[in-house]
Amino acid sequence: MEKDISTEQRIIDAARKVFIQKGMSGARMQDIADEAGINKALLHYYFRSKDKLFQIIFREAAEKLLVTVKDITGNETPLDEKITALCNRYMDVLSENPYLPLFVLHEIHQDPGRIINFFKGKNMVPQLQKFFLQIQDAVDNKQIKPISPPQLVINIISLCVFPFAASPLMQTLFDLDTWQFNLFIEERKKKLPEFILAALKPEKK
Amino acid sequence: MEKDISTEQRIIDAARKVFIQKGMSGARMQDIADEAGINKALLHYYFRSKDKLFQIIFREAAEKLLVTVKDITGNETPLDEKITALCNRYMDVLSENPYLPLFVLHEIHQDPGRIINFFKGKNMVPQLQKFFLQIQDAVDNKQIKPISPPQLVINIISLCVFPFAASPLMQTLFDLDTWQFNLFIEERKKKLPEFILAALKPEKK
DNA sequence: GTCTATAATTTGATAGAC
DNA sequence: GTCTATCAAATTATAGAC
Numbered sequence: 001m002e003k004d005i006s007t008e009q010r011i012i013d014a015a016r017k018v019f020i021q022k023g024m025s026g027a028r029m030q031d032i033a034d035e036a037g038i039n040k041a042l043l044h045y046y047f048r049s050k051d052k053l054f055q056i057i058f059r060e061a062a063e064k065l066l067v068t069v070k071d072i073t074g075n076e077t078p079l080d081e082k083i084t085a086l087c088n089r090y091m092d093v094l095s096e097n098p099y100l101p102l103f104v105l106h107e108i109h110q111d112p113g114r115i116i117n118f119f120k121g122k123n124m125v126p127q128l129q130k131f132f133l134q135i136q137d138a139v140d141n142k143q144i145k146p147i148s149p150p151q152l153v154i155n156i157i158s159l160c161v162f163p164f165a166a167s168p169l170m171q172t173l174f175d176l177d178t179w180q181f182n183l184f185i186e187e188r189k190k191k192l193p194e195f196i197l198a199a200l201k202p203e204k205k
Numbered sequence: 206m207e208k209d210i211s212t213e214q215r216i217i218d219a220a221r222k223v224f225i226q227k228g229m230s231g232a233r234m235q236d237i238a239d240e241a242g243i244n245k246a247l248l249h250y251y252f253r254s255k256d257k258l259f260q261i262i263f264r265e266a267a268e269k270l271l272v273t274v275k276d277i278t279g280n281e282t283p284l285d286e287k288i289t290a291l292c293n294r295y296m297d298v299l300s301e302n303p304y305l306p307l308f309v310l311h312e313i314h315q316d317p318g319r320i321i322n323f324f325k326g327k328n329m330v331p332q333l334q335k336f337f338l339q340i341q342d343a344v345d346n347k348q349i350k351p352i353s354p355p356q357l358v359i360n361i362i363s364l365c366v367f368p369f370a371a372s373p374l375m376q377t378l379f380d381l382d383t384w385q386f387n388l389f390i391e392e393r394k395k396k397l398p399e400f401i402l403a404a405l406k407p408e409k410k
Numbered sequence: 411g412t413c414t415a416t417a418a419t420t421t422g423a424t425a426g427a428c
Numbered sequence: 429g430t431c432t433a434t435c436a437a438a439t440t441a442t443a444g445a446c
Contacts, residue, residue, distance in 0.1 A: 007411080025231035026315065029440065039413055044441060046411095099314070105370055106311045109304070110231065112373045119377065128378065145403065150379055151393060155400065158367035163359055165310055165370060168317045172324065173333065174355055188356060195360065198350065199404035212429080234422060244431055249423060251429095 008046055010036045012056065019057045020103045024110065027054075061097075061104050062118050068093050069157070070124055073131035079138045082131075083156060084193040090160040091189045095182075101165045128153070144200040152200075159192055213251055215241045217261065224262045225308045229315065232259075266302075266309050267323050273298050274362070275329055278336035284343045287336075288361060289398040295365040296394045300387075306370045333358070349405040357405075364397055 005013075014036035018027045029050055033040040047053040072086050094101065108115045119125070132149035139146050163170060163185065171181050210218075219241035223232045234255055238245040252258040277291050299306065313320045324330070337354035344351050368375060368390065376386050 022315065023228065023230065023311070025228065028438090030438095040440090041414080041442080042412060048441090050440065102310055102314055105307055105374065106228070108373045108377075109307055110227065112377065115374060115377050124378065125380070147396070147400070148392065150389065151396060154368055154371075154375070154393075155364060157371075158363045159360060162363035162367045162370075165367075166359075166362075168313045169310065169320060170359070172313075172317065172320050173329065175330070184355065187353065188359075191352070191356060195352070195404050198406070199400050201403070233420090235420095245422085246424080246432085247430060253423090255422065 007036075007038060007042065010038070011043060011046055011053070015053050016057050016060070019054060020061065020099050023103065023106055024050075024054050024058075058104070058107055058114060059118060061100050062115065064093065064097060065100055065104055066122070066124060070122075070127050074127045079134055079143070080197055082134075083196055086156060087160055087193045087196070088189065090157075091185065091192070094161065094164045095185060098164045098167060101161045105165065142202050145202050147200065155199075156196060159196065163188065212241075212243060212247065215243070216248060216251055216258075220258050221262050221265070224259060225266065225304050228308065228311055229255075229259050229263075263309070263312055263319060264323060266305050267320065269298065269302060270305055270309055271327070271329060275327075275332050279332045284339055284348070285402055287339075288401055291361060292365055292397045292401070293394065295362075296390065296397070299366065299369045300390060303369045303372060306366045310370065347407050350407050352405065360404075361401060364401065368393065 011032070014032045015027075018031045018035055021027075022031070027050075029040055029043055032053070033043055036043075043053065047056070068089055069086070072082065072089055075082075077085065131153065135144075135147070135149040135152055138144045167181060170176065170184075171178075174184075176184065216237070219237045220232075223236045223240055226232075227236070232255075234245055234248055237258070238248055241248075248258065252261070273294055274291070277287065277294055280287075282290065336358065340349075340352070340354040340357055343349045372386060375381065375389075376383075379389075381389065
């Protein structure tokens with residue numbers, strides 16, 4: 001047990017691990033206490049209730065998942081570079097946090113109010129609108145094939161996120177161990193941007 | 206309450222609704238009893254335990270989700286038609302059962318053993334191998350751009366499934382009501398096959 | 411701050427009348 | 429087959445000693 005990490009931080013780390021693995025309803029305060037190497041009562045001393053502790057973990061997770069999109073879509077690079085950057089960045093974040101998507105999606109499904117509250121004051125929607133405009137411009141200037149901006153954004157996110165959300169199923173279906181799954185992801189990082197850009201490439205006249 | 210539906214069937218229907226909404230750990234036997242309009246003890250009379258009842262719902266859900274892939278990838282049509290058919294069929298199944306993917310993925314993540322047991326005797330993997338070979342043939346014959354078969358399969362499934370798994374998030378992020386979300390899905394059904402086929406189209410010489 | 415002990419509540423499951 | 433009443437175990441939360 002790391003002696004130089006504060007108890008509060010150890011609880012957060014333990015809660016992150018347990019909540020992301022088991023979800024809000026499946027997680028037990030005892031699991032978190034065990035994982036943190038402390039007593040159950042201390043959890044309540046620091047965070048008062050399971051729900052309070054969960055909020056912290058959920059917000060942290062949603063933040064990590066959504067901010068990535070926001071600060072890449074927001075800047076001023078050309079569309080094709082932006083798509084490549086988005087894929088690369090997203091795949092990197094998800095490689096480090098493979099179970100985040102399923103956790104966040106599951107908990108939003110349980111209580112959509114959570115994500116609505118989360119969005120307040122996060123400036124997500126305006127950033128997204130700007131990205132939509134950039135896509136629409138590229139369509140109008142015939143730099144890419146006609147496509148509705150929301151459809152394209154969902155295509156990009158689907159292709160990045162889904163393999164992680166489905167990793168336990170994939171590993172069974174394709175009979176991959178963890179190392180082979182990581183190889184699959186590494187190959188994907190390299191090939192995904194060109195797959196998307198090829199789909200968007202306008203017909204030559 | 207429908208009088209001509211057997212109690213057993215009413216329980217199954219109620220369990221499906223509650224489990225798919227709340228997941229195994231979040232669902233309460235009382236919720237299911239209420240939804241079925243019967244007493245909690247009757248659930249145990251018919252199905253003995255929560256876990257037994259859950260197994261039935263989970264298997265049914267996994268079946269619906271996976272058999273769709275199996276019986277389309279298995280037949281003898283050309284690759285481009287098969288991809289189109291796969292998208293159309295999948296999107297239709299998911300429109301009718303939008304919460305299935307998140308439910309199944311979440312429960313597999315909780316206990317990967319479930320899906321391994323499910324696969325036994327289902328003949329999924331050989332069917333998939335045949336589809337992989339067909340893709341590899343198309344690559345070798347330069348009918349499509351070079352791509353690893355598993356990557357392509359995951360691309361197709363990602364693009365079909367993810368919007369449903371993420372629907373509560375999408376509806377908030379894009380500010381869509383249910384009707385607008387359905388419009389989004391209808392548009393997607395029309396456009397997705399050509400997006401994928403465009404990505405695969407080989408360079409002209 | 412941290413622990414032990416325990417309260418208060420929820421929940422899956424059973425017993426037994428009808 | 430269906431219900432009421434109840435048990436036993438699990439689980440969140442708190443009281444109080446140190």
